[in-house]
Amino acid sequence: EPEVTQTPSHQVTQxxxxxxxxxxxxxxxxxxxxxxxxxxxxVEFLVSFYNNEISEKSEIFDDQFSVERxxxxxxxxxxxxxxxxxxxxxFCVQGIRETQYFGPGTRLLVL
Amino acid sequence: AQKITQTQPGMFVQEKEAVTLDCTYDTxxxxxxxxxxxxxxSGEMIFLIYQGSYDQQNATEGRxxxxxxxxxxxxxxxxxxxxxxxxxxxFCAMRLSNFxxxxxxxxxxxxxxP
Numbered sequence: 001e002p003e004v005t006q007t008p009s010h011q012v013t014q015x016x017x018x019x020x021x022x023x024x025x026x027x028x029x030x031x032x033x034x035x036x037x038x039x040x041x042x043v044e045f046l047v048s049f050y051n052n053e054i055s056e057k058s059e060i061f062d063d064q065f066s067v068e069r070x071x072x073x074x075x076x077x078x079x080x081x082x083x084x085x086x087x088x089x090x091f092c093v094q095g096i097r098e099t100q101y102f103g104p105g106t107r108l109l110v111l
Numbered sequence: 112a113q114k115i116t117q118t119q120p121g122m123f124v125q126e127k128e129a130v131t132l133d134c135t136y137d138t139x140x141x142x143x144x145x146x147x148x149x150x151x152x153s154g155e156m157i158f159l160i161y162q163g164s165y166d167q168q169n170a171t172e173g174r175x176x177x178x179x180x181x182x183x184x185x186x187x188x189x190x191x192x193x194x195x196x197x198x199x200x201x202f203c204a205m206r207l208s209n210f211x212x213x214x215x216x217x218x219x220x221x222x223x224x225p
Contacts, residue, residue: 033212043156043202043215056212089154093213098144098161100206100213105154 004094004103012109016081021106023075023092033093034067034077036060037105043091049075082110113138115205117216124193125224131178132188132219134203143207145186147177150200150218159201162186193223 005024013019025032032049047057047067054067066078079086087110092103114137124130136145147159162170162177170177178187190197203216 035213042217043204043213045212045214048212091156098146098163100146100158102148102156102158105156107154 004092004101006090006092006103006106008106009104010107010109012111013082015084015110019079019082019108021077021079021090021108023077023103025073025075025092025094026101027073031094031096032075035091035093036088037091038085038088046077046090082108084110086110113140113205113207113214115203115214115216117203117219119219120217121220121222123222123224124190126195127192129189129191130193130221132190132201132203132221134186134188134216136184136186136203136205136214138184138205138207140207143205145177145179146204146206146213147175147186147188148202148204149197150202152199156202160188190221195223195225197221198223 004026007022011019030051034046035043036046037043045058047061048055049067052069064080068076087108089105089107091105094101116135119133143164145162149157149159160170160172160175160177162179169179174191176189178189198221200218200220202218204213206213
């Protein structure tokens with residue numbers, strides 16, 4: 001079964017630092033999503049990416065966040081200046097219709 | 112607006128018994144999909160079962176079945192013969208049409224007692 005992979009699995013950073021979370025998607029899937037889950041809370045939509053462009057973003061996805069596809073295959077989620085409240089699990093998701101592939105997540109801790 | 116509601120923050124069940132986790136949803140879109148995911152303490156999201164809004168029959172996947180009541184807008188997950196490994200958080204989620212984002216419920220923490 002195809003897998004979405006994410007790196008790193010865990011990251012600890014100081015408040016105000018930039019972090020880059022990476023996702024290796026399944027090939028031939030055009031739709032791509034980032035979600036986050038603050039510990040103990042529901043999973044929240046951040047941004048969707050279709051055909052190399054942002055197609056939708058939530059109010060959480062402010063100017064501190066950006067998504068890129070730097071090498072045409074992998075995806076990155078960048079947080080420019082992390083805040084304490086950015087501590088969460090970040091998931092990338094790909095799929096179509098009923099077939100949705102969650103990556104294993106990156107657990108980000110901002111100190 | 113789209114909304115998923117899970118009213119049971121925590122549930123206990125005895126091993127080998129069946130348990131039902133509740134999920135209600137709200138949407139005016141006629142085309143949607145309903146999903147259940149399991150999240151163990153390790154954090155990954157494990158897909159369990161899917162129900163399309165136009166599916167005539169309730170979905171089943173092994174010990175998991177989805178009790179889909181469209182008129183009541185409910186999509187309850189039934190786990191039969193609970194096992195200790197079923198202890199986890201369970202999330203109900205909805206997607207509209209083919210490519211839209213997920214809307215997640217707040218989750219239910221299931222504890223299976225030996």
